[in-house]
Amino acid sequence: MKLKYIFIISLFSVSLSAQVNKDSIQHVEQINLLVKKKLIERKADRLIFNVEASIASQGMDASETLSNVPMLKVDDNMGSISIAGKSTVNVMINGRMLNLSGNALLNYLKSIRSENISKIEVITTPPSKYEAQGNSGLINIILKKNPNLGFSGNINSNLIQRTYSGFSSNGSLNYQTEKFSSSLKLTYYDSAKRTDENYSIIGATQNYSNSIRRDMWKELTPTLNLSYKISKNAEIGMEYIYAHQKSGMDIVNTTKNITSALQEENLLTHTFHREKLPTHTLSAYYDLKLDSLGKKLSIAGNFYKNNSDTEVNFSTRKLSDNSVQDVKTISLVSPQIFSVQGDLELPFSFGTIETGVKFNQFKNNSDLQYYNLSGGQYTPDYSRANIFEYREENYAAYFSFAKNFGKHWETKAGIRYENTNAESFTPATNSGNKYQYGQWFPSAYVSYKEDKNVFSFSYSRRINRPSMGNLNPFRWYSNPYSYYSGNPLLTPAYINNWELGYTFNNKFSASVYYLRMKNAFGQISSLDDLSQISTYLNYYNNNFWGLNASYTDTFFKFWETSISMNASLQNSSVFNIDATPQKGSSFTYSINNTLALNKNKTLVFFLNYSHSLPYKNVNSYFYAFPELTSGLKVSLMEKKLQINATVTNIFSQRYRGELYFSDNTQYMNNYWDGRSFRLSVNYTFGSGKKKISKKNINFEEKERV
Numbered sequence: 276m277k278l279k280y281i282f283i284i285s286l287f288s289v290s291l292s293a294q295v296n297k298d299s300i301q302h303v304e305q306i307n308l309l310v311k312k313k314l315i316e317r318k319a320d321r322l323i324f325n326v327e328a329s330i331a332s333q334g335m336d337a338s339e340t341l342s343n344v345p346m347l348k349v350d351d352n353m354g355s356i357s358i359a360g361k362s363t364v365n366v367m368i369n370g371r372m373l374n375l376s377g378n379a380l381l382n383y384l385k386s387i388r389s390e391n392i393s394k395i396e397v398i399t400t401p402p403s404k405y406e407a408q409g410n411s412g413l414i415n416i417i418l419k420k421n422p423n424l425g426f427s428g429n430i431n432s433n434l435i436q437r438t439y440s441g442f443s444s445n446g447s448l449n450y451q452t453e454k455f456s457s458s459l460k461l462t463y464y465d466s467a468k469r470t471d472e473n474y475s476i477i478g479a480t481q482n483y484s485n486s487i488r489r490d491m492w493k494e495l496t497p498t499l500n501l502s503y504k505i506s507k508n509a510e511i512g513m514e515y516i517y518a519h520q521k522s523g524m525d526i527v528n529t530t531k532n533i534t535s536a537l538q539e540e541n542l543l544t545h546t547f548h549r550e551k552l553p554t555h556t557l558s559a560y561y562d563l564k565l566d567s568l569g570k571k572l573s574i575a576g577n578f579y580k581n582n583s584d585t586e587v588n589f590s591t592r593k594l595s596d597n598s599v600q601d602v603k604t605i606s607l608v609s610p611q612i613f614s615v616q617g618d619l620e621l622p623f624s625f626g627t628i629e630t631g632v633k634f635n636q637f638k639n640n641s642d643l644q645y646y647n648l649s650g651g652q653y654t655p656d657y658s659r660a661n662i663f664e665y666r667e668e669n670y671a672a673y674f675s676f677a678k679n680f681g682k683h684w685e686t687k688a689g690i691r692y693e694n695t696n697a698e699s700f701t702p703a704t705n706s707g708n709k710y711q712y713g714q715w716f717p718s719a720y721v722s723y724k725e726d727k728n729v730f731s732f733s734y735s736r737r738i739n740r741p742s743m744g745n746l747n748p749f750r751w752y753s754n755p756y757s758y759y760s761g762n763p764l765l766t767p768a769y770i771n772n773w774e775l776g777y778t779f780n781n782k783f784s785a786s787v788y789y790l791r792m793k794n795a796f797g798q799i800s801s802l803d804d805l806s807q808i809s810t811y812l813n814y815y816n817n818n819f820w821g822l823n824a825s826y827t828d829t830f831f832k833f834w835e836t837s838i839s840m841n842a843s844l845q846n847s848s849v850f851n852i853d854a855t856p857q858k859g860s861s862f863t864y865s866i867n868n869t870l871a872l873n874k875n876k877t878l879v880f881f882l883n884y885s886h887s888l889p890y891k892n893v894n895s896y897f898y899a900f901p902e903l904t905s906g907l908k909v910s911l912m913e914k915k916l917q918i919n920a921t922v923t924n925i926f927s928q929r930y931r932g933e934l935y936f937s938d939n940t941q942y943m944n945n946y947w948d949g950r951s952f953r954l955s956v957n958y959t960f961g962s963g964k965k966k967i968s969k970k971n972i973n974f975e976e977k978e979r980v
Contacts, residue, residue, distance in 0.1 A: 313781035314827050315345070317729040319677075319685040319720040321398040321415070322346070322776070322784060326389055329827075330835040330876060331869035334908045334917045336431070336955070337387035337416060342883070343867060344395050345784055345825035345839050347414070351381060351923065351951075358399060358412040359823050359841040359863070365405075367415040372405075378492065379518065382464055386431060386445040388957065390914070393417045399788070400718065400735040400772045403673040403689030404618070404629055407716040407738050424451045427961020434955075437948040439489070441466030449961070456512075458500040467491045468948035478939030480802050481533040491523040508564035516556040524548040526589075528753065532805050540805060544754040546589040554581040569622045579612040591754045600755045601648035610639040610743055626678035629689070637667040639743045643750070660703065663747050663763070667697040675718075683724055691716040693738070699763045701748060708763050714738060729778040737770040741796065745811045759798070759809035766813055768795040783826045790819040799852060800941060814851045815893050820844045833871040840864040847893040853937040854894040861890030877910040898931040902949075917957045924949035 316323040324344045326332045332340045338356075342349045346359045355377070356364045365372060366380060398413040405413060428448045435441035443464035450457045470488040475481070496519070502512030526546035533539050560575040587604045614635035621628040645659035675689025692715055700707040716738070722731035747761040769792070776786040793816050800809040825839035841863050847856040865885035872878040886901040906921035927950040934941040 315778060315781050315784055315825075317722065317724075317731055317776060317778035317784065319687050319722040319731055320400065320402050320718075320733055321396045322778075324395045324397070326392045326394055330829060330833075330871060330879070331837070331867065331881065332389050332392075333876070334879065334910050334914065335389050335919060336957075337384040337389065337392060338381050339919075340389045340392060341384070341395065341414065343837060344397060345827065345837065346397055346399075346823055346841075348885075349381070356380070356414065358397065358414070359821070361399065361412040365413050367413060369418055370415060379494070379496075379520075382443060382445070382462055382494070382496075385433065385443070386429070386447065386460060386462060387416070387418070388429065388917075388959065390959075391418055393419045399786070400720075400733040400774055401737075402687065402720070402735070403675050403691035403716065403718045404631065406671075407691055407693055407714075407736070408740055424453070425961070426450055427959075429957065429959050431955065431957040433953060435466060436952040437467075437950070438469035439467040441468075454504040456500070456502040458498075460498040460500075462496045462498070463494065465493050470948060471946045473942075473944040474800075474807075475942045476800065476802050476807065476939050477942070478802070478936075479535040480804075481531075482802050482807055483531040484528065484807065485530075486526055486528045488524055488526045491525075492520070493522070494518060494520045496520075510562045511560065513557070513559040515558075516554075518552070518554040518556075520550075520552040520554065522550045522552070526753075530754070530757075530807075534804075541594040542591055542754060542756070542805075543594065544589055544591040546587065546753070548585070548587045550583060550585040552581055552583050555579070569620070571620045573618045573620075574616070575618075576615040577612070579610075581610060583608040587752070589752070589754060591756075602752070602755055603646045603648070603653055604643060604752060605646070606641070606643040606749065608639070608641045608747075610637070612637055626676055629673075629675045629677075631673055633669075633671040635669050637665070637743070639663075639665040639747070641665075641747055641749055645752070657703075659750065659752075661749050662702050663749060664700045664702075665697075665743060665746060665763075666699075667695065670694045685720075685722045685724070687718075687720040689718045691718075695740070699746065701763070710766070712767075714769075727780040729776075731774075731776040731778075733772075733774045733776070735772050737772065739768040739770060739792075739795070741765040741767070741811070745796070756805040757807040759800075762811045765796055765811055766794060768813070769793045782828050783824075785822070785824040788819070788821045788823070790817075790821070792817040792819075802939070812851050815847050815849045815856065817845060817847045817893065833876070835869045837867040838865070845892060849894065852894075854935060855937065856893050857891050857896075857935070859891035859893070861888070861892070863887040877914070879908040881906055881908070894935045896933045896935070900928055900930065901926065902928060906953075915959050917955075919953070919955040919957075921953045921955075923951050923953070926950075 314325055314328045316325070322345070326340060329343060331343045338349055338351070341347050341356060348357045350357070356366065358364050366384075394417045396415040396417065398415065401413045426449065428446065430446045431444065433443045435443070441464070443466065445460065445462040447458060447460040468490050470486070470490055472486045472488065473484070475483045497517055499515045500512070502510060504510045524546065526544070526548065528544040528546065530542040530544070531539065532542070556577070556579050558575065558577045560573065563572045564570070565572060583606070585606045589602055591600045591602070592598070612635065614633065616631060616633035618629070618631035641661070641663040643661045645656045646653035647656055671691060671693045673689060673691040675687060677687040679685050692713065694713040696711045698707060698709040716736045718735040720731070720733045722729060745761050745765055746763050748763050750758040750760045752758045771791045772788065774786050774788040776784070778784045794813050795815050795817060796811055796813045798809055799812050799814065800807060821841065821843035823839070823841050825837065827835070827837040829835045841861070843861045845859040847859070849856050863886065865883065867881070867883040869879060869881045872880055883904045884902070887899060889899050890897055903925040904921065904923045905925065906919060909918045910916070911918070927946070929944060929946045931944045
C-alpha cells in the first residue's frame with residue numbers, strides 16, 4: 276500500500292513538474308541566458324556584445340541598444356552610427372548587409388526591439404568576404420532565431436520634441452509556417468528640426484555666412500519579406516522595399532563679404548527647397564545546404580533605383596543697391612544599382628573554407644537646369660545647366676581559410692581581389708573620364724584564449740571609393756554666387772588597418788590600432804570675390820595610432836555601468852591644397868549608468884555622459900563637445916508594453932571647429948537641434964508557438980548612392 280501511494284505521488288509530481296515546465300519554460304530560459312551569457316566576448320575578427328546579458332539594453336529599440344555597445348556611438352541628430360577610429364560604418368542583420376543608411380537606417384533600427392536581439396558583433400577590420408569599400412567597420416546585429424509560428428507583430432510610436440514636434444510610427448505583421456515565412460512592415464515618420472549654421476572664411480577677403488534653416492522629412496515605407504523552404508536543404512526568398520520620401524528646407528541666409536580693399540557687400544537669401552525621392556529596392560536569394568556538416572551555397576541578387584526630383588527657389592537681395600535676383604533650379608538624379616553574388620562555405624575537419632564571387636554595376640544620370648526670373652517668367656541659363664552621366668562596374672572574388680588549434684588558438688586569413696571599370700561624361704563640355712584599376716585586399720586574424728584572458732591580432736586592407744555625390748560635377752547653388760559641387764576626377768583612397776586586442780574576464784576590453792590612409796579626399800571651400808565655392812579633392816595622407824578601452828559590469832544586481840575611452844595620435848601630409856598639416860590628437864570618454872528601480876527590473880532609470888575633448892586632425896581643430904542624456908524605461912503587461920522617455924543633449928551643445936590654410940582660416944559654429952525629448956510606446960503581440968528562422972539579404976553597394 277505504501278508503495279502504491281509513493282507511485283501515485285511520483286506520477287503527480289512528474290505531471291505537475293511537466294505542466295510547470297511547459298508554462299514557464301520561456302521565462303526560465305530567459306533567466307538562464309541572463310545568468311550564463313557573458314556580456315563581452317572576443318573572437319579572432321570581432322568583439323561580441325551579448326544583449327541578453329545587459330540590463331541597460333532591455334526594453335529599447337536597436338538604435339538605442341547600439342549606444343550601449345563599447346566603441347559605438349549613435350547620433351540621432353546627425354543620422355549616423357560610428358565606431359571609434361572608423362570614418363564609416365556598415366550595418367548587417369544576421370550577416371546580411373542592411374540596405375539603408377543615414378536617417379532611413381536609424382528609423383529601420385527603431386523598429387527592431389532589443390528583446391529580439393541576441394548579440395551585436397563589432398568588426399573593426401572586416402574579413403575578405405565583405406566588400407573592401409570604405410574605411411569602415413561592420414556592425415552585425417544577430418537576431419534571436421526562430422520568430423513565432425502563426426501570426427505575430429509589433430506596433431511602435433514615437434514623439435520627438437525639438438524646436439518643432441516630430442512623430443514616427445512603425446508596425447510589423449508576421450506570419451510563419453514550417454515552410455513559409457512572410458513579414459510586412461510599415462514605417463512612417465514626419466519630423467522637422469531647426470538648424471543654425473555659421474561659416475566664416477577670414478583671409479585677405481573675409482566672408483561671414485549665417486543660415487537659419489528648418490529641415491523637414493516625411494516618409495512612408497512598406498517592406499515585404501517572403502521566404503519558402505523548397506526542401507529540407509533549400510530555401511528561396513525575396514525582399515522588396517518601397518520608400519516614398521519627401522524632404523524640404525526653408526532657409527534664411529545672410530552673407531557679409533569684405534574685400535581686401537575693405538569694400539563691404541551684404542546678401543540676404545530666402546530659399547525654398549523641396550525634394551521627392553521614390554526609391555525601389557528588390558533583393559532575392561537562394562540558399563542550398565550541401566550536406567549535414569554545414570557546407571552551404573548562397574546566391575543573391577539586388578536591384579536599386581530612385582528618381583530624386585528636386586526644385587529649389589531662392590531670392591537673393593544685394594543690399595548695396597537693393598537689387599534682387601530670383602532663381603529656380605530643377606534637378607533630376609537617377610542612380611541605379613544591380614549586383615549579383617555567390618558564396619560557398621565549406622567546413623572540413625582541417626578547417627573552414629569560404630569563397631565567392633560578386634559583380635555590381637552603378638549607373639547615374641543627372642540633369643540640373645538653372646532658370647532666372649525675368650519679366651515675370653523663368654528663362655533658362657544654359658551656362659549654369661549641367662548633365663552628368665556615370666557608369667561603374669566592379670568584379671570581385673575572395674577566398675578565406677579559418678582553423679582552430681586546440682582550445683586556445685583561433686586563426687583566419689583571406690584574400691579579396693576587386694577590379695573596377697568606371698567612366699563619366701559631361702555633354703555640356705564634351706568631356707569625360709575613364710579609369711580602370713585592380714587591387715588585392717588581404718586580411719588576417721589570430722586570437723589566443725587562456726582562462727579569462729583573450730588576445731587577438733587583425734589586419735586588413737581597404738579602399739574608399741568616392742560616392743556618386745562626390746563625383747557629380749553638379750553645381751548646387753545656395754545663392755547666385757555660391758555653390759558646391761562634386762569632382763569627377765576624384766580617385767579612391769586606400770587604407771591599411773592593424774589592431775591588437777585584449778579582453779579580460781568578459782568585462783574589460785582594450786585594443787591598440789594603427790591606420791594608414793593614403794590619397795584621402797574631402798570637401799574644400801574657397802572664396803572667389805563674392806562666391807563661396809566648395810568641391811571635393813584628394814588632398815591628404817594620414818597616419819593614426821589609437822587606443823580603445825572599455826569596462827562594463829553589474830553591481831548589486833540592479834546597477835549596470837559601462838565606461839569607455841578612445842585616445843589617438845595622428846600626423847598627416849597634404850597635397851593639392853596650400854595648407855600646413857598639424858600633428859593631431861584626440862581623447863573621448865563616456866560613462867553610461869543604468870539602474871533598475873524595482874526588483875522585477877520593469878522600471879529603469881539611465882544617465883549617460885560622453886565628452887569629446889578638443890582635437891586636431893590634418894589641418895583642422897575641433898572644440899570640446901560634452902553631452903548628457905537621461906531617461907526612464909517602463910515595462911508593463913509582462914513586458915509586452917514598453918514606454919521610454921528620453922532627454923538628449925541636455926546642455927544643448929554646439930559643434931565648433933576651425934580649418935587652417937596658408938592664406939585663410941575657416942570657422943564653423945553650428946547647432947543642429949541636438950536637445951530633444953523623445954517618448955516611445957511599443958506593444959508586441961503574437962503567438963508563442965514553435966519558431967523558425969529569418970534571412971536577410973546582402974546589398975553593400977547601396978550606401979554609395
